[in-house]
Amino acid sequence: MRVLGMISGTSHDGIDVAVVDYDVDDDDATALVGTVLHTGSAPYEPGLRARLLAALPPAGTTLAEVCELDTLIGQAFAAAAAGAIAAAGPVDLICSHGQTVYHWVEGGRALGTLQLGQPAWVAEATGVPVVADVRARDVAAGGHGAPLVSFLDSLVLADGEGTAAALNLGGIANITVVGPRGVLAYDTGPANALLDVAILDRGAHPAGYDAGGAIAATGTVDEDLLALLLRDDYYAQPAPKSTGKELFHAGYLRAALEEHGRELSTPDLLATLTALTARTVADELRAHGVTRVLASGGGAANPTMLRMLAKEVPGVEVLTTDVLGLPADAKEAIAFALFGWCTAHGLPATVPSATGARGARILGSITPGAGPLRLPEPVAQEPRRLRLRTATEGAR
Numbered sequence: 256m257r258v259l260g261m262i263s264g265t266s267h268d269g270i271d272v273a274v275v276d277y278d279v280d281d282d283d284a285t286a287l288v289g290t291v292l293h294t295g296s297a298p299y300e301p302g303l304r305a306r307l308l309a310a311l312p313p314a315g316t317t318l319a320e321v322c323e324l325d326t327l328i329g330q331a332f333a334a335a336a337a338g339a340i341a342a343a344g345p346v347d348l349i350c351s352h353g354q355t356v357y358h359w360v361e362g363g364r365a366l367g368t369l370q371l372g373q374p375a376w377v378a379e380a381t382g383v384p385v386v387a388d389v390r391a392r393d394v395a396a397g398g399h400g401a402p403l404v405s406f407l408d409s410l411v412l413a414d415g416e417g418t419a420a421a422l423n424l425g426g427i428a429n430i431t432v433v434g435p436r437g438v439l440a441y442d443t444g445p446a447n448a449l450l451d452v453a454i455l456d457r458g459a460h461p462a463g464y465d466a467g468g469a470i471a472a473t474g475t476v477d478e479d480l481l482a483l484l485l486r487d488d489y490y491a492q493p494a495p496k497s498t499g500k501e502l503f504h505a506g507y508l509r510a511a512l513e514e515h516g517r518e519l520s521t522p523d524l525l526a527t528l529t530a531l532t533a534r535t536v537a538d539e540l541r542a543h544g545v546t547r548v549l550a551s552g553g554g555a556a557n558p559t560m561l562r563m564l565a566k567e568v569p570g571v572e573v574l575t576t577d578v579l580g581l582p583a584d585a586k587e588a589i590a591f592a593l594f595g596w597c598t599a600h601g602l603p604a605t606v607p608s609a610t611g612a613r614g615a616r617i618l619g620s621i622t623p624g625a626g627p628l629r630l631p632e633p634v635a636q637e638p639r640r641l642r643l644r645t646a647t648e649g650a651r
Contacts, residue, residue, distance in 0.1 A: 257292070260588040260589060263299070270335040272293070272294065272296070272335055274346060275593070279636075295585075297338060313501075349384070365399040365497060365611075367394060386599070390618075392617070396613050396614065397612050398611045404421075404586065405438060406609075408431035417547065421433070426448040427503070429443060431609065434544075443538075444487075444489060444536075446560075447554055452508050453524050476527050484511055537564060545571060600631055601634065603615035
């Protein structure tokens with residue numbers, strides 16, 4: 256089955272897409288082989304991104320704005336899907352994450368989650384069935400609805416030795432630890448969320464982010480500000496746990512700088528925020544005895560962030576997921592293609608020990624395409640490992 260996966264993450268900057276042909280391995284019914292046929296990214300139109308950012312908590316908004324954003328984001332996803340299909344050829348199914356705009360957590364428990372990007376626009380534009388709203392079922396089962404990508408991580412790391420961690424550095428950082436004691440995954444704290452806020456507040460880069468960590472590389476970490484930021488209660492909470500821009504937003508950073516009371520240069524501020532990510536991730540890696548880290552997400556293209564992390568965990572191998580045949584900048588889109596495949600085949604696609612749910616669940620709701628909805632026969636054997644390859648190379 257050729258599945259198109261799509262997601263916009265907590266950086267709110269655009270839509271990542273991946274077309275993957277998933278099939279059960281002919282020689283091993285417990286293994287999937289995924290042939291990555293296409294990956295890409297479609298940035299949000301600047302006006303849409305500005306409206307989206309303006310509506311995010313802690314800002315107030317209206318139901319009218321929520322409705323309009325749901326439509327406009329759905330149309331943006333529809334255009335991204337049409338572009339991916341034009342590049343890669345027809346697909347059998349689309350799995351669209353949409354755009355998270357609110358994650359409702361109280362007392363360490365997730366009570367709800369909201370993603371915008373009406374899937375009907377995607378189905379109408381492509382004629383292809385769409386799996387969407389994939390986080391809600393896990394939340395209904397008592398989980399956090401995150402980090403869902405731990406399911407993919409657990410499959411691609413299944414055959415490794417020792418204790419490995421998949422590290423995703425998006426707006427929020429999350430880890431999936433796979434080792435002799437099983438699988439554990441959770442959000443560790445901010446990755447690019449506060450960095451992006453600082454860049455936008457200070458107009459430091461026209462792209463809206465610190466490309467390659469170049470500005471942070473010229474700064475010096477302010478240890479007093481770092482210590483202040485590290486006092487946040489989130490870091491002491493037990494796993495499983497999840498967070499987002501509901502906590503780590505512009506007002507949060509501005510309040511911390513006001514409490515700090517000293518003016519920082521932009522390079523020093525960015526260096527300190529990068530160190531915050533490195534330190535909070537490293538603390539969790541040390542706690543689990545991780546010996547190998549495989550990074551993905553936007554932060555995986557930030558040498559300054561990876562260098563600071565490696566310094567925090569000497570002796571730990573810090574690589575990107577590209578060594579597994581999993582493009583670091585498209586990992587989440589590839590994961591959502593996997594979720595779509597599992598849903599179509601009647602298979603759960605969650606790791607309860609990671610999300611905190613009562614059990615694994617089949618994810619999402621399905622919007623039919625142009626014709627009758629026809630799903631394949633359910634697969635009895637849940638996959639235990641995943642090997643990825645490109646169309647021109649063998650499985651890894």
